[in-house]
Amino acid sequence: DIQMTQSPSSLSASVGDRVTITCQASQDISNYLNWYQQKPGKAPKLLIYDASNLATGVPSRFSGSGSGTDFTFTINSLQPEDIAKYYCQQSDNFPLTFGGGTKVEIK
Amino acid sequence: QVQLVESGGGVVQPGRSLRLSCAASGFTFTSYTMHWVRQAPGKGLEWVALISSAGSDKFYADSVKGRFTISRDNSQNTLYLQMNSLRDEDTAMYYCARDPHRLPGQGYFDYWGQGILVTVSS
Numbered sequence: 001d002i003q004m005t006q007s008p009s010s011l012s013a014s015v016g017d018r019v020t021i022t023c024q025a026s027q028d029i030s031n032y033l034n035w036y037q038q039k040p041g042k043a044p045k046l047l048i049y050d051a052s053n054l055a056t057g058v059p060s061r062f063s064g065s066g067s068g069t070d071f072t073f074t075i076n077s078l079q080p081e082d083i084a085k086y087y088c089q090q091s092d093n094f095p096l097t098f099g100g101g102t103k104v105e106i107k
Numbered sequence: 108q109v110q111l112v113e114s115g116g117g118v119v120q121p122g123r124s125l126r127l128s129c130a131a132s133g134f135t136f137t138s139y140t141m142h143w144v145r146q147a148p149g150k151g152l153e154w155v156a157l158i159s160s161a162g163s164d165k166f167y168a169d170s171v172k173g174r175f176t177i178s179r180d181n182s183q184n185t186l187y188l189q190m191n192s193l194r195d196e197d198t199a200m201y202y203c204a205r206d207p208h209r210l211p212g213q214g215y216f217d218y219w220g221q222g223i224l225v226t227v228s229s
Contacts, residue, residue, distance in 0.1 A: 043219035043222055044216070091213045092213070094166050098154070
């Protein structure tokens with residue numbers, strides 16, 4: 001199975017800050033990496049697919065980059081409504097696997 | 108708009124069975140691969156199973172292989188998860204999710220249901 005290592009596990013930042021989360025795959029997954037946002041008590045929501053493509057309706061302050069084994073998710077100008085847990089997920093191979101998540105809080 | 112509504116959850120004893128349903132609307136159900144993803148209380152996300160748009164291809168996580176069966180009724184726009192021999196560790200919120208691909212491979216989840224809670228407890 002492909003292991004997905006996300007870091008940090010949690011972070012605290014101020015409104016307006018740039019926030020960066022990394023995700024490392026245990027083997028080359030090309031660009032088959034996706035990012036989700038999950039708010040408390042809610043279902044996850046797709047933000048980024050295939051490493052860098054913004055999902056429909058997602059604000060442009062969210063972005064993703066990377067290929068191979070190393071990927072980055074960025075929130076440019078953190079907003080109060082961005083408080084959530086963020087997960088990466090690889091779609092290169094079965095079983096589909098997720099990172100452990102990153103909890104983003106406001107400082 | 109796309110809607111996925113799960114049902115069939117509840118409290119069940121270890122070793123017993125439960126069948127989850129997911130009613131889909133707002134899109135052409137027959138064109139999409141569908142998945143089940145679960146989340147144990149306070150834990151991360153775990154992919155469970157997928158079924159291709161025509162129902163001909165199915166894949167499972169090792170943790171449920173041989174116990175869970177995914178199926179779909181394209182005439183009723185409904186996805187199912189038959190869960191047998193349930194264990195304590197199957198306790199989780201179960202989400203059905205749509206995959207924008209017709210066939211398995213490079214799958215991700217572009218729409219999710221609200222989730223349904225399954226509690227396995229004696």
